[in-house]
Amino acid sequence: MTCLSLRSALASAFGILARPSGKASTSLLQNAFRTARHQRPQIATAPFSTSTPQFAKKKKAGTDKRITLIRYHLHHPTTLNPRPLRFSRNRALRHWTIHRAWNLYRAKIKRRRELELERQYNAMAAANEELRLGAGDGGKLFRKAQMKTGTWSIPERGGGIPIEYARGQVEWVGTTAGGVGGPAKIWDHGWKRA
Amino acid sequence: MKSSVRMLRPAQLFKDKSICHSCRRELRRAASTQAAGVADDAPGDLESSSFNVPPPSQQEAKQFDPLKPSRQRKAPLPSSRYQYRSPRYDRGPLAPHRPPPPTDPASRQFVPGPFSQSRLESTYHNTIAPDFMTLTYQHRPPGFQAPEKGPRLRSWIGDNPYFANRQLRGPRGGDVLRLLRKPITFRNIPGVERVTVHSYCKDVIYQGSGVLHVAGMALQEITGARVQTHVSKHPESGWGLQRGKHIACTVDLKGEQMYHFLDKIINVVMPRIKDWRGIRATTGDNSGNITFGFEPDTVAIFPEVENNYDAYPPKLIPGLHITIHTTARADKDARLLLEAFGVPFYGKIVD
Known part of the structure; x- marks a missing residue:
């Protein structure tokens, strides 16, 4: 780029018409410039506009980049079926023992x-x-006691199981410091060692 | 004894090419009977223990080289790594090679885990199941026997000679023979068996496969399991549907993943749906499987989609159909179970 600008500057200074071929003048300097220009022909043939030609062109509706990414991910070989695990003899025996113990434990719980x-x-x-x-x-x-009216109904109709019943078990339940329905106070921030 | 076996080793005997086939067979038989005789003597050998023999002398113990047998070995022992490659398909008990059981890590079906215990699952076992049993308890005094009912499928009765040995008459009131619902005891408390998440992408017909890919990706994110695509079996000209097009994707969830998914739906997604009354109470297939749908707006609420919302083209986020397969034999039991899990229902009740 610097070569070209230098050359054009020199040419304007010398009053020489800028021409692609060096037929008219065969000076040493111009020869050197010609070789330099030869190495990067795309610069000489670039259009007048400095903006990228892609912007000027009318865009064809292409695939969404996100869809392409999703496709790459879905079809990537690492997301396909992994190859089976191979254990050495001792490792396989260890796995077998653990597996049997786990099955026994589960059966016992059941x-x-x-x-x-x-x-x-x-x-x-x-x-x-x-x-x-x-x-x-x-x-x-x-x-x-044996009457079952409304047992299989829904809370909206005055039967069934109320929605308040459904509460997943947790190991610790936050106390409601602000009374029933108040915000749960799980951590006592004001606690100080006595 | 060892030398006699070596003398009779069949490989040496049969190397001699001058022996005819029948003679060779005779020789082989003789060798095998000799070998069998040797094997019969073996138990007597076993009785003599190495403890009965006097220990080796100091000289012998010093000269003993433990590495000598392994040095003398010409070929290496087989490696400890198991080099056998299991077949891809199980071709039944008569096939010579069968794949290992799915619990074996070398199996292609092996799924490691479970790595966690779902809160919903432990709640079910500790609270919901006993409460369900109590709620639906029907007392039967000792010695009570339910009155005998007629056969579910009636036979053909009449003078027509073709009625003999004819197939039983169809179910009353329709073509479907419904499941029998037995009173609930401690043995048949209903529970959730599996959950199917399904997405039908009709836009595939006009917009191309990208719709299906985005739907599959969203489904994988939501459920944490690999999706399976489905091909349309019949052409439907009204919908522009051709035969053999990939049109839908499903995920089947069981066990740990299923409970995590249910927990997420019930405690995270459902409370955040706007202007939603719940699941219609008439849903179900009369055999304890309950289906409901989520709109694309609702699918966008799922934490996995919401946190990664920019990764999806917003217009292609799919709607879902979720089927909860329970072990209940009637819809009302399945509904009661889901109520206990915290699923809201609305509308009229038919069963």
Whole structure:
């Protein structure tokens, strides 16, 4: 770029017409410039406007870049099925042992849950039987207790399970320092060591 | 004993090419019977323990080189790494090679985990399931037997001779034989089995596959599982749908991922939907599976989409259909279960 500008400056100073070929003048300086220009022909043939030609052209509606990126990601080989893990002998045996232990643990938990439910069910059945026969009211209370009106309804219609029931269990529940319905006070910021 | 076995080694015997085939067979049989005889003597050998033999002398112990056998070995032992490549498809119990079980890390179906326990899952096991059992408890006195009902499918009765051995009559009141709903005890408390998230992208027909790709990406982000695309089976000229076009994508969720997804829907997404009354209470397929839909605006609420909103062309964010498959045998039980999970319902009730 500097060469070209220098050359054009010299040419204007010497009153020489700027021509692509060096036919008219074969001076040493011009020869040197010619070789320099030869190396970067695109500059000489560049259009007059300095702005990028892309802006001037009418754009064809291309694919959204975001879609292209999503496609790259979806079809990238790392997101395809990974190759199977290969363990050495000892590592495989260790995995097998852990896996069996884990299965035993899970089965034990499942069994414990089942037994607990069965215990609750049997207790419920015994209590109902007692209510039916031993309450001494001819089973009136029992019949009341057996009514299931609105059990399978929805809260909007005055039945079902209220939405307040659904609350995921957490290990610690924030206390409501500002009373019921107030903001939960999980951390006591004003606490000081006594 | 060892030398006799070596003498009878079949490979040496059969190298002699001058022996005819029948003689060779005879020899082989003789060798195998000899070998079997040797094997029979083996248990007697086993009884003599190395503890009965006097220990080696000091001289022998000094001369013993433990590395000698491994140095003398010409070929190396096989590596400890298991070099066997499992077949891609299980071709049944009669196939010579079968892939390892899915619990084996070498299996292609192996999924590591679970890495976390969902809050919703533990709540279900500790609170919801016992409460559900209590809520729907129906007392039956000891010795009570429910009255016998008629057969669900009636037979053909009449004078027509073609009624003999004819197939039973169809279900009453329609073509569908509905599931039997048994009273709920501690054995059949309904729970969530799997969740299917489905997105039908009809714009694929006019706008190209980009719609499907964006929908699949959003689904993967939301659910954390790989999507599966589906091909249209029938052409539908009214919709401009051709046969064999990729038109929809689904994700099937089970276990840990399923509970995390449900937890996210119920506790994060649903409370933030504007002007939303809930799921229509008439939804369901009469066998305990409940389906509802989310609009594209709602899908944009999902934390994964919301935090990365610029990554998606806003017009292509898909709508979803979510089917919750429960083990309940009737819709009302499934609805009650989802109510306990915290899903709001609205509208009239049919069942």
